[in-house]
Amino acid sequence: xxxxxxxxAILFILxxxxxxxxxxxxxxxxxxxxxxxxxxxxxxxxxxxxxxxxTFGQGAVIVHFIVLALLWVTRKLGGVLxxxxxxxxxxxxxxxxxxxxxxxxxxxxxxxxxxxKEKPVPPxxxxxxxxxxxxxxVVLLLGGGFAxxxxxxxxxxxxxxxxxxxxxxxxxxxxxxLVLCLMVAAATExxxxxxxxxxxxxxxxxxAITLQVxxxxxxxxxxxxxxxxxxxxxxxxPNAVVFSYGFIRALDMVVAGFPxxxxxxxxxxxxxxxxxxxxxxxxxxxxxxxxxxxTTVSMNVTTMxxx
Numbered sequence: 001x002x003x004x005x006x007x008x009a010i011l012f013i014l015x016x017x018x019x020x021x022x023x024x025x026x027x028x029x030x031x032x033x034x035x036x037x038x039x040x041x042x043x044x045x046x047x048x049x050x051x052x053x054x055t056f057g058q059g060a061v062i063v064h065f066i067v068l069a070l071l072w073v074t075r076k077l078g079g080v081l082x083x084x085x086x087x088x089x090x091x092x093x094x095x096x097x098x099x100x101x102x103x104x105x106x107x108x109x110x111x112x113x114x115x116x117k118e119k120p121v122p123p124x125x126x127x128x129x130x131x132x133x134x135x136x137x138v139v140l141l142l143g144g145g146f147a148x149x150x151x152x153x154x155x156x157x158x159x160x161x162x163x164x165x166x167x168x169x170x171x172x173x174x175x176x177x178l179v180l181c182l183m184v185a186a187a188t189e190x191x192x193x194x195x196x197x198x199x200x201x202x203x204x205x206x207x208a209i210t211l212q213v214x215x216x217x218x219x220x221x222x223x224x225x226x227x228x229x230x231x232x233x234x235x236x237x238p239n240a241v242v243f244s245y246g247f248i249r250a251l252d253m254v255v256a257g258f259p260x261x262x263x264x265x266x267x268x269x270x271x272x273x274x275x276x277x278x279x280x281x282x283x284x285x286x287x288x289x290x291x292x293x294x295t296t297v298s299m300n301v302t303t304m305x306x307x
Contacts, residue, residue, distance in 0.1 A: 002275070002279050003220065003271070003275070003276050003279055003280070004224065006271060006275060007224070007267060007268060007271045010267050011264055011267055014263060014267070015260060015263075015264075018259065018260065018263065019256065022255070022256050023256075057124055060124055061105070064101050064104065064124075067101060068097055068098065068101040071083070071097035071100075071101070072094060072097055072098075075092065075097070102125075105124045105125035106123045106124075106125055106127065145192060145195025145196070145198045145199060146195075146198050148195075149198040149199045149202060152199065152202060152203075153202040158202035158203045158205075159202075159206040161203050161207075162203050162204070162205075162207035162209075162210055163207075163210055165203070169211050173213060174269060174272075174273050177217065177221055177269055178266075180204070180218060180221070180222055180225075181222055181265045181268055181269060182225075182262075182265055184196065184200060184222045184226055185225045185226075185228040185229075185261050185264070185265055188225070188226045188227075188228065188236075189229055189231050189235045190234065190235070193226045193227055193229060194226075196226050197223050197226040200222055200226075201219055201222075201223065204219045204222050205218075208285075208289075209289055212285050213283070213285060214280070214281065214282050214283065214284055214285050214286060215289065216280055216282060217272070217280075217282035217283065220276070220280075220282075221268050221269065225268060228260075228261050228264045228265060228268075230253070230256070230258075230264075231253060231254050231261060232250065232253065232257070233250060233253065239253065
């Protein structure tokens with residue numbers, strides 16, 4: 001949070017100002033009459049009132065979401081809140097609370113007062129609704145991304161790509177970080193954010209170790225850069241949702257999104273070189289990685305000598 005929250009705050013302000021300039025053309029805002037503002041508020045208020053009061057099902061889902069977020073945050077938060085320490089090592093991951101909360105949506109065990117005429121109350125999430133509406137293709141896409149990333153690491157492809165990227169070693173570290181973040185931001189426009197992130201992390205680690213740089217120096221920024229998907233409707237689900245209404249053209253998204261991608265990457269690199277360096281010491285390779293790298297080199301030399 002120390003590293004990412006300031007980046008998010010700065011980008012929030014810069015993106016808001018940029019969109020004001022792009023879509024309202026600065027002076028256009030001054031020509032909006034009070035009557036237009038009141039009519040917009042009236043439409044929004046009417047749509048809000050048509051939603052009606054929060055139903056039991058909606059409230060229950062909100063509670064489930066809050067519980068899920070708390071379980072995710074407190075699993076390894078530190079101190080007395082590390083509920084993950086209650087279980088054997090490597091038996092509880094972020095998937096555990098996700099599956100637990102998802103499964104808890106299916107039972108229909110509700111208080112008697114929520115039942116109507118003694119009829120059983122349907123579950124919050126019937127299986128037929130989950131089977132029909134859940135984007136299973138996205139699940140397979142993410143699972144495929146994880147499988148490819150694991151295969152790349154086990155087969156040595158990640159290490160090979162990391163070694164090939166070492167051609168940038170003559171660049172200043174921040175320049176290389178900038179290039180990598182731009183590459184990832186461009187790749188995430190046409191593929192899943194999580195898939196490209198999962199694929200890139202082992203590559204960034206191997207590249208950093210090869211260049212004798214803290215792996216977090218490349219891994220943190222490139223992981224965040226996978227979220228800079230502002231240009232295309234297919235880049236990320238929120239883009240697709242907005243585009244599906246038909247009021248925004250793909251060209252509009254490109255015109256607004258391309259400068260935002262560049263701006264976001266610049267802020268990310270600046271944050272990495274300033275407060276990120278102060279927090280994590282990005283430019284210092286930890287001793288554990290030095291030892292691992294020396295061991296790998298020694299093993300390679302021994303193998304070559306034996307051959």
